[in-house]
Amino acid sequence: MGFFSNLTLPWRNPGRIGRTNFERGRRAELRGEFAMAEACFRQGAQAYDDHLVALARSGREPLPSALTMAGICHVRIGRNENGLRLLRRALKARDIPDAWLHAGYAAAKLGDREGAADLWSRYPPWADQPVIAKTLKALVEDIRNGATLDTACESVAKAVLAQDRENARKRPFLRHSRPVPPHRGY
Structure with missing residues (x-):
């Protein structure tokens, strides 16, 4: 890898892409654009799935906040089993209000x-x-x-x-x- 490719890699980080889409989905919900919110949550769930696989390969643990956002993305698009599994994993690490809320919903x-x-x-x-x-x-x-x-x-x-x-x-x-x-x- 060259010098310039090292500079661009952080922008392709699936965790960052997941968080960005999660935040876009939240904003779209506030505006009442629920179809756009669902699309953002779908992209966020996919990016977080990629992020969690990459972390597992490298032997690192994801942050509870990343698990929470990933779980919420999954719950918002109807993948309740995956969302509940991720949210329970986040709750084992930290007491997060939205994780309790969305885990109960799932x-x-x-x-x-x-x-x-x-x-x-x-x-x-x-x-x-x-x-x-x-x-x-x-x-x-x-x-x-x-x-x-x-x-x-x-x-x-x-x-x-x-x-x-x-x-x-x-x-x-x-x-x-x-x-x-x-x-x-x-």
């Missing part, structure tokens, strides 16, 4: 009533996401009392969108601000 989509209730009940109170926390607290009781998982998933999706819009409204306008507020774990 478990609910897979029909695991107890798993969804358990994961959502562990959503941390320090996450400073009141809309999501309130919804999850109510849903855990409803699920344990026999509510349908499809209704629970719909409620969670609406709560996440409402919380994201609330966070965007509260955040001061910055040209290069992150699409993810603090305390989300990545």
Whole structure:
């Protein structure tokens, strides 16, 4: 490899591509462009899959934040088994609020009533996401009392969108601000 090829390699890093597409997908959801968001999450999931394979080959462990974003990308495109596996792996390493949220969602989509209730009940109170926390607290009781998982998933999706819009409204306008507020774990 020459000098110039070493300079360009970091730009082709699948982890960076995955993160970029994850953030683009989050921004597209805030704008209500759900087809574009799904396309971004699909590209992000593929890039993160490549990233995780490359890390495994080199014998390195992925960061919990990368596992969380990869898991969220998979859950958002309907690959719930893969997403749940990645999110549980991230949660073993670190307490990440969005990992609890999306792991519970994936478990609910897979029909695991107890798993969804358990994961959502562990959503941390320090996450400073009141809309999501309130919804999850109510849903855990409803699920344990026999509510349908499809209704629970719909409620969670609406709560996440409402919380994201609330966070965007509260955040001061910055040209290069992150699409993810603090305390989300990545």
